[in-house]
Amino acid sequence: MHLVVSGEGKSDIGIGSYENNTFIPAPMYYLIDKVIEKKLSYSIYDLTPEQITFIPKVELIKECKLIKSFAGKKRGKETGFFYKNAIGLSRITRKECKKKNDNDAIAVLFRDLDGTQSTSSDVYDKKIKAIENAFKTEKIQGVAMIPNPKSEAWLICALKKSKYQNCGVLEERSGNDNSPNNLKEELSQILQKNQIEYNDINEMIKNGSIDIDKIDMKSYTYFRGSLEKLLPI
Numbered sequence: 001m002h003l004v005v006s007g008e009g010k011s012d013i014g015i016g017s018y019e020n021n022t023f024i025p026a027p028m029y030y031l032i033d034k035v036i037e038k039k040l041s042y043s044i045y046d047l048t049p050e051q052i053t054f055i056p057k058v059e060l061i062k063e064c065k066l067i068k069s070f071a072g073k074k075r076g077k078e079t080g081f082f083y084k085n086a087i088g089l090s091r092i093t094r095k096e097c098k099k100k101n102d103n104d105a106i107a108v109l110f111r112d113l114d115g116t117q118s119t120s121s122d123v124y125d126k127k128i129k130a131i132e133n134a135f136k137t138e139k140i141q142g143v144a145m146i147p148n149p150k151s152e153a154w155l156i157c158a159l160k161k162s163k164y165q166n167c168g169v170l171e172e173r174s175g176n177d178n179s180p181n182n183l184k185e186e187l188s189q190i191l192q193k194n195q196i197e198y199n200d201i202n203e204m205i206k207n208g209s210i211d212i213d214k215i216d217m218k219s220y221t222y223f224r225g226s227l228e229k230l231l232p233i
Contacts, residue, residue: 001232002102003036003044004093005029006055007110011198012151016054023054028110028151030205034212035224039231043206053096055089064088079130085109086134086142093140106230107135107142112150113175113219124148124219143226148219149175152183155201157215159190164214171217
């Protein structure tokens with residue numbers, strides 16, 4: 001199985017090392033990897049890292065610029081953006097499959113929901129559907145990884161004092177970093193209080209200190225279920 005992943009920055013999915021052409025994962029990738037490990041009993045990153053293709057956002061943007069048109073008149077600007085990103089990632093995935101002579105691929109597109117004015121359930125559902133429709137149009141097995149309102153919410157759920165309890169309320173919070181008691185600042189304070197470095201979260205997910213089975217949030221549960229459905233039995 002080949003895994004093609006793309007995120008927004010080095011703190012979510014990860015970053016590519018230009019020195020040795022390797023992928024340096026971040027917490028959101030490790031969540032993907034752990035879901036796969038739970039289902040297949042092995043870590044792709046640990047055992048077959050060559051089966052992972054990381055697509056930087058800048059590369060995805062370049063691919064999207066080549067898309068001259070797409071079904072968009074009836075799509076809102078933000079929904080259309082998510083749709084186009086998924087089309088672009090689908091086409092890169094197809095190229096990677098051809099290059100590696102491997103048609104068994106899963107694409108994962110990570111995007112925070114916080115770029116919108118609203119983090120309502122309706123907005124979330126529309127963006128998920130836009131990405132899924134794009135993958136379906138391109139006939140690519142793909143997963144929308146969209147934390148509501150942003151990735152910090154999933155991590156706070158697992159790291160806060162009352163771990164894994166009442167995490168649904170986090171999805172009702174603003175994703176705006178300029179809002180009072182914003183999620184990014186809250187996560188930073190939790191890490192500081194517990195003397196945890198951000199990069200330590202990677203190992204915590206790997207070794208089970210962060211239990212991915214206990215994260216009870218609609219956006220996380222949907223992502224996990226969608227990925228599990230595409231994994232071989």
